[in-house]
Amino acid sequence: MGYNCVVLIKQVPDTKRITGNAMNDDGTVKRSALPAIFNPEDLNALEMALQIKEKFGGKITVITMGLPAAGAVLRDSLYRGADEAILVTDSRCAASDTLATSYILSCAVKKLDYDIVLCGRQAIDGDTAQVGPQLAEKLGITQITYVESLEQLENTNIIAKRNIGNGWQKIKASLPVLLTVINTANEPRVAAARKIMKYKKALSPVEIRQKIKTENPQADESDIEKLVEHKCSGLKNVNMLIKQWNLDDISADLQWCGQSGSPTKVHRIQSVVLTAKESKAIEPTEKGIADMIHELISDKVIA
């Protein structure tokens, strides 16, 4: 008994903290100038998976597609209770739009046994909410978006409550399903100290390589290779190796990945500078205010 849950997560720049220094002169965003965080609604998706596991048993696998640095959010998932973490990283993923991203993720998810796929409704860097439904289509499974709570899970039937903006809906479907989870669904738990102690040294092969290279600047490529292999097998033995897949590992057709798999292209980026065409300062005095009100009435702005 129990359910296999796969949770898709993303490391995102903290867009709430964008300041002037984080913008390039051409209006693009310096991703490196922003703190990288766990996409907030993906934490809600992970929490929902953890609650399913607590109630029914099963296994939670967390997948992210990203740069090697995305290992941080995978470790964070392990701290919170995920059983396995997989990093999909490959330079050929670069420039993927939502369609290519969902294709790549679908190739990764297809390698796993799953009953329920969960993701956050949307990521705060793009706010598109597209990858979830696109992934469901590519997997050929039912999607339930905007999920606020799980009402029932019995054998292969699921009942979920969706937030439909001006109300809610209770929906029944058969597994497997993909759920996109919204921020009001739950309060994500914090990392468990015991698990932090256990997993803080968990690493992916690409992170191990980077670390060994920094520690042994003089070593040649074959020595580094040996050290990496040694470290990987050591971590694997204690179940601390973050699994790492490239596009070949997941048998992805390159035509549908990266730039060639992405129909949408950026034509132009502009930074947002809004200014009023004409403006006047009003004194915060009875006269200043009364004059303004009078002007608004004579301009028929106020009836």
Add this chain to the structure above:
Amino acid sequence: MIEVNRNGEVWVFAEQHNGQLEDTPIELMSKARHLADILHVKLAAVLPGDKIKKLGKKLIQHGADKVYLVEDPQLKTYQTNSYAKVIYDLIHKHKPQIVLYGATVAGRDLAPRIASAVKAGLTADCTDLQIGDHQNIKDKKVHPNLLFQIRPAFGGNIIATIINHDRWPQMATVREGVMVPTEPDAKRKGEIIEEKIALTEQDLPLEILEEHKQPKKVDLKAARIIVAGGAGVGSKDNFQLIWDLANCLGASPAATRAAVDLGFIDHDHQVGQTGTTVRPSLYIAVGISGQIQHQAGMSQSQKIIAINSDPAAPIFNIAHYKIVGDLNIVVPMMIKALREKSIKE
């Protein structure tokens, strides 16, 4: 995947629930009419549902040349797969060059499912659409008359213009409330084309057990005057000032996300990127610093009055009337001035 074709129509998904058209298709129709005219092609609405033929006429009055009507009892209630199947099949049959959806809960559930199946591009939550030429940086090839899909990104800090030049249709969802609907023209003529799409059980995997919709208590989109409070108002009690000023003006009270999160007022009143987009004649921003996410929902207001004790607050960059001062003094002064005016009249 559909080849680039310059004769393809412009389409709008006509979202309806229980026989009632949503606002978004009507809003979208005015913009789509404009795009179709530039491209010299027909504008069509795609209308799936059950017993909804009468809505076709309304869509024509708002600018559609054609309505593809798909009536089927199985389409009575919206489901992702059945609606996606209908639109997917129609896209392959008629090969439109542009397909637009409202960025409603249903639109954001449906459009990506279709885009994935058609293997076409999709841009989410556009705030503007234009037709323009794009030059490819690599081969310098110019692609004329593409759909410019304009949207805020990175939490509203940048505006990106997205195109898809090689795989069509060009698809986008459009934010609710940003396109201005035009008045219906009862004399407009158009064609209602009935389409039949065969649905199987696989297209209807969901069972809707229960649905509860509360009518929106407030309709900020329709408000002519809005008085909005931010975190600077300080407390739920003090938010009464916002209600009082709004009452004086016959205005709708509104708030920033921060004020809603602090519990000053209900979420229905929220203006901004995660709330409602408004464009009233007058927007009075009280104790609002003016984060970009808030500006995204109100910068199109015709006149903006900002009241804030911090002269460096970003809201002043877009305000027409800037009042640097304590809102607890300024707002009562405004109420007093308004009452005196109404007594004189």
